[in-house]
Amino acid sequence: MKIVHIVPGFGGTFYCGNCLRDSGVVASLKKAGHEAITLPMYLPLSKNGNDSGDGIPVFYGAVNIYLKQYPIFRHIPKWFENLMNSPPVLRFAAKKSGSTRASGLEDLTESMLLGAEGHQSEELQQLVDFLRFHEKPDIVHISNALLLGLAKKIREEVKVPVVCSLQDEDVWVDAMHQDQQEKMWRLLAEKAKDVDAFIAVSDFFAGVMQKRMAIPDEKLHVLHVGVRPDFYTYTKPASNPQSIGYLSRLNDENGFEILVDAFIKLKENPAFATLKLIATGGMTGDDTKFINKQINKLKQKNILGDFEILEDFTSPALQEFFKSITVLSVPVLKGEAFGLYQIEALASGVPLVQPQLGAFPEIIAATEGGVTYQPNTAAALAEKLAEVLSNPATLENMSLAGRKSVEENFDCGVLSQKMVEIYKTLGVY
16 A cells, blocks of 8 residues: 655654654554655754655745745746755744744635645645656545645545544644634634545544534544554663653643743752753744743752753653653643653653643553643642652552553554554555
8 A cells, every 4th residue: 555644844843743643653554564655744854854765855845835925926936946945944944933833824824724726726736746646645644634725636636535634733723813713613624525534643632623623423533643662661760860851842832831830849848859850852933932931940949950951852862861750741731632752751661740631631541651630730730740759659550551551552553554444444455
């Protein structure tokens, strides 16, 4: 089976769970003998290139599609388009904040969803022609519902089924101006008709998106996200010293300030005098002021020396990160559709302490590898962290249970095979 996964790039500037999900699926499909490739959009998938491994260019270059929102740039010469789509320009664009912020990109998001009727119709045709004449896939899988504008033309011209993953689209749409949100959800519901099947990453998020996009039961599937367990070294939770870990983009929306404030509260207790806070996951230009604010708070409390930001979050660096922490906590303000970092931590033997929001309770119940708390405040998090960190037996039990669950239920290879079974229901073999 030849499968093309269309994936938005992020330039490698921060930890992107959705991107890791897609790359893991493609790698597992290849290992199972399928011809699977990644087709990147907007930005490269890493700092150094698109990382597709197939020599495929970046489609819908972020600079070009942004410029084409303005009439003056809709008929620019081909040489200028190629320049704006060159790796150095795209890497520079990836460092800027605007490409990862929904506010201000409402018109561009709408235009992308409109597909052939949007301002990027030329880019759409280039992508479709590449699929039709170069790749000739049996099925196309798009990474998220914000790319639904591609589906109709792919189905009509490439004449293959289109599958769409669902993960955290609500975060993007709900960050838009209030008067734009309802219009965007209506457009997403309309474009959902162009897709053969949807695959949500959790039961929680399937319910959210089915309601918002009016997805019929027969089109909706749920498949958790997995990892390759053999890629992660199991170790017992760090005890000398104990450390709280954070793995995600370091910003307000992902709850980093809640964790910092909880850490400050814990450090007021002499029992946690040696406790450390280690954070990794990267940032964009939008996040600098916010991070400096957190550093200043820790400095004022004279505990900055117990805090560390690790800039490298590639796989080898993450292995060392997990070995150095006792628990992982990413207190996302409104919860998440899944949170791949949870499975990465559990595969490494690190228990979770997560807010009782989004899919977090679902994942923790399925793995028995952590605990939840509510409400999502610094005080409640500090109380739960103190409880867990003070109980070595509980830590070890959750560590063992979490790793076992990843091996049995969150193995990327097994989950990818289940995805293939969904493809087969669409007549693809």
